[in-house]
Amino acid sequence: MTTQRVGIVGYGEVGRIFAAGLKNAGVGWVGVWDLKFDDPRQRGELHSVAAAQGVHVCASTAELCAQATLVISAVTASSTLAVAFEAAADIQPEAFFLDLNSASPGTKQQAAELVDAAGGRYVEAGVMTSVPPHGLRVPMLLGGAHASELAEQLLAWGMDVKVASERIGVASATKMCRSVMIKGLEALVLESYATARHYGVEDAMIAMLQETFPGIDWQQQGSYFFSRVAQHGQRRAQEMREAAQTVREAGFEPVMASAIADKHDWMAGKARAGAFVDLPDKPDWRAYADRMHVLDKPNT
Structure with a gap:
């Protein structure tokens, strides 16, 4: 099936990058939906970005699924099942x-x-590194019975995808195990x-x-x-809680993954509290460190 109508659920950093990349790759119709579209404080800016990209703003997941032959879910880890549940109610037959x-x-x-x-035809993707430096060409592992067929279309759009397995879970396990290392290194550095x-x-x-380690x-x-x-501490913390679940599903206690999630969540809390709002563009790490309370004071 030729896939030329793509709907993206989630219009955050990744959703925007993929929307722009797909339009540049020649996809005829790209539609987007995000819960933030319902927020009057954020709707205007997001609609302006969508208009500049030439993508269609959908009124709901249902509208998006009714028009798309490929639905891309690009939300936070904690919303993975919720989006799949909503999409299942309206996805077109044979749509990816x-x-x-x-x-x-x-x-x-x-x-x-x-x-x-x-x-529908579900395909999992393990996004193997940070999206912004690579855009649409971010390396991804695909998994599932329909992964090979979808891979042909994605490769034609210039994407960097490889099929990991026909079994669901192999690509995500690879991604999650990598995340324990990479997000763990981030937490250790902080x-x-x-x-x-x-x-x-x-x-x-x-x-x-x-x-x-002279190579770094x-x-x-x-x-x-x-x-x-x-x-992105909050999003990373949610990912690490899924990584902890991955460890748990393997039969191990996720001591490290859980601690990494807590550290990212802690940093996200500092950001929400405004600790870093007035830092200069591309600040040195010391500028962040000077705003952090490394040791939380005990209650007295």
């Missing part, structure tokens, strides 16, 4: 459903059951760097890291990690 969300294998399997039972900054030993500490620019990497977690 591409699930980009960072969810556990078990969650993806439940979502697949909902979509497939409704006559805690280590901010603590070093407090004691005035950051230069010596980073010099030791540079000597041990630890100053630049630190600034990137601080900025990404400050901006």
Whole structure:
């Protein structure tokens, strides 16, 4: 089936990037829907962005599914099942459903059951690195019985996809295990760097890291990690709770994954409280660290 009508549920950072990329790739119709469209405080800006991209703003998930031959779910991890449930009610027969969300294998399997039972064709995707530097060409692993067929269309649009397995859960397990490492490194850098900054030993500490791992620019990497977690800490925390569920589904206690989620959530709380609002463009990691309370004071 030729897929030329694409609906994207979720118009955040990833949704916007994919919408623009698909239009540039020549997709004839791209529609978007996001819960924020119902918020008068955010609706105007989002509609303006959609108009500039030349994408159609849908009034609901139902309207989007009624028109799309490919539905892309690009929401937060905690909304993975909710979107699959809503889409299943209105998805066209034989339409593809591409699930980009960072969810556990078990969650993806439940979502697949909902979509497939409704006559759609569910394909899971494991997005293997941060989307912004790569855009539509972000490396992705696909999974499911319909992954190979959809991959042909996605490759024709210039996307970087590989089929991991015909079984749902393989691509997401790969993604989640990677996330434990990458998001864990982010959490470690936040805690280590901010603590070093407090004691005035950051230069010596980073010099030791540079000597041990010379292939990484630890100053630049630190600034990137601080900025990404400050901006997307809540989303990353939700992803790590799904990573913890992935560990749990494997029969292990997710001690590390749960702690990583807590650290990202903590950083997100600082951002919501306005700790970083007036920082300059592309600040050094020290600017973030100077705004953080590394050790929470106990209640007295």
